[in-house]
Amino acid sequence: MTAQILSELLAILGPQGLISTPDEMRTYENDALTNFRVMPEAVVLPTSTEQVQAVLRICHRERIPFVARGSGTGLSGGALPVTGGIVVSLARMKRILEVDFENQRMVVEPGVINLDVTARVASRGYFYAPDPSSQSVCSIGGNVAENAGGAHCLKYGFTTTHVLGLEVVLADGTLVHMGSQTLDAPGYDLPGVFVGSEGTLGVATKVTLRIVKRPEFVQTLLAAFASTNEAGAAVSGIIAAGMLPAAIEMMDTLAIEAAEAAVHANYPPCGGLLLVELDGPVAEVATLMEEVAAICRANGTSEIRVSKNDEERMLVWKGRKAAFAAMGRLSPNYIVQDGVIPRTALPAILSEMEQLSAAAGLRVANVFHAGDGNLHPLVLYDRRIEGQEKAAEQLAERILELCIEKGGSITGEHGVGEEKKHMMGKMYAEPDLATMNRLRCAFDPLSLANPTKVFPRPRMCGEQPGEYKPHPIEIAGLAERY
């Protein structure tokens, strides 16, 4: 990057807003997927939409690729810098701009932390529903980029369900307002495609969120089973009974052990642990909880515990949410995988994973969002043992192939990013990917926004970028617009 461009950036952002020495940029070399690292040319930390626009205009003029970054907790390398590019950190744009309780909406800047959204409205009995396990540190902007989920999206939906509108700076610096405070803004559902686009369609600078009234009552049931098979059968029973719990989570022996070691959640030792949370009116939760317990008993549970208060409930969740990080207690290294299957394929994929694990001589711990078929297998390995890392990567990848074979997806919430882009061609056919690329080209014809991510190989956008061409009959005055 030339000194000229750096000084332009400095003029826009001031000394607090620009980092360009390798030492200081070390933090930005990677996100939470640490085996990929790229040193950026510069990191900018804008404090306003105008600064983001000014930076992207320079990028556009100079053809410099850029990568937007929130808290850097992403698990697929979405915020990994691009060679020769800059990182746009939104961490300093963290104001809550508007809270509208009457209409159950908020407007926040992208750097606001997920839990801080709820914290701001909790006193009036509201919360922000998407709850990724990293919610105490991850940012709304990152949640938007990844369409973050969480344990409770079974009932409440994903980030995309809770984003009503977005202020976005496009790759050429243009500012647009997608969606609206109100529903069904006329035109294409741009928030629908922007949320989950992994930073490839622009940079969000304001987000209008929906907030939800806290349910009257929340109760969590823990049920211990001999294996994940019985636990899985109980989940099927719950779904077949016509219930939609707020969350259904499952953990296997290894995951339970790790969570126990880390936070002493007091889980019963067993082969398959089910965690079912119901919420709603007290009277309804009470009735349905009895039904859930009956289904668990019918499937051979050895122990049932129903939370008696919020404290007990929080402890149960603490164990679950700590499960990934807790793996460090069982193994020096591990890969967090994220795949999805139709829920009914669970027994089949678990037994196949068991065989793969045995064949590779590697332990696999399992944590699932069992209600929606989202698996998080954790492949444990030791980098110091030659060949193990490679074997672990292969095993993790084979699990994704199994997910595809079962009619599922290579990612349920962590995103494609850098890590899984080579798997996209296994999940989608070439015309599918080419069609998605048309969308990308409409937003960013020069491929500057996080250009090397999501798709298996760089794609050019071809001719006719950007400009709208009127149809000949318009020119002839035979049809008019507006």
Add this chain to the structure above:
Amino acid sequence: MRSVEPQTESEVAEILKRANQEGSAVIPRGGGTKLHWGNAPARADVSLSLARMNRVLEHAWADLTVTVEAGCTMAELQRTLAGHGQRLAVDPLWPEKATVGGVLSTNDTGVLRYRYGGLRDLVIGATLALADGTLAASGGKVVKNVAGYDLPKLVTGAYGTLGVITQATFRLHPSPKKTKNVTANFDSLAEAQRVLLRVLDTQIVPAALQLRTNGGATQMDALFEGTEEGIRAQIETLRQIVRVSEASADVWQRPEAGAKLSTLPSRIAETLAGLNGTAVMQATGLGWVSSSSVDSPNLAELRKKVESSGGSLVLMGRRDGLDAWGTPGDTLPLMRAIKQRFDPRGTLNPGVYLGGI
């Protein structure tokens, strides 16, 4: 206009490809119930009916998903799902005729939206036939999936201007065990809105909640679903706020509407003040203004008011001198760029959409 009724998606693709090459404009249709929505097409050469592609391809009831061809009627789909005690939680107009593809393309949702979200929140996969004959799948068959762009959302409400939906996959919900409707009466819309906002701030969770008004006298209706005990307890809570009486399901009959209105829940009364006609507004802020009693100047006036406070008014039926969509925002160039990339020759429903797209 020539009519074609393909039976397979490759036939759809072939028809589109040929029309695209020869510069013909294609008007996709399902049951033909909403062809009068949107602006009049600038050109119309081929009527492409999906009516014969009407199979429910896979009802994976244990996974709570269904994959269905675009020409299947909503009623037929719901009957299939009901066989396993499930439903697609939307209630669009004219379900006996309206097809899955048409309902998705026009984004016609009903009163269940309050609890279950819109079509955008329920559609998880779609196969599209593009104007150049490309067949593209996107999304998938699992509820949770963030691999690639969410094109099913892009084509929801796109009026077929980006591609023809040939099949779609939805997440399903269990049918409610019990339901109950209650109604409250108010002398003024302003008072009804005050009560509505109080109800929204409670912990009761109706499946649907709406105001029916002629600008003065107003009814508030609530639909409760779930267990007997849960419904009873919620109605008790509601009664602490307002006097309600049990009502029939008829209160949810959608009116013969002239326009779809979108505003903030707190602005319903202000928006409809002086309305010369009747309206039904959902607690989501979405609603419908009756067609019979509201004339075009009235609608134009209403649109101005709604747009100035961040809302929108979209026609459900054409009116001379009134654009179907209203004033586009700063995203119009981007929307045109998307159209240009998907359908550069303007083959699909030209001129029907926002900003002449």
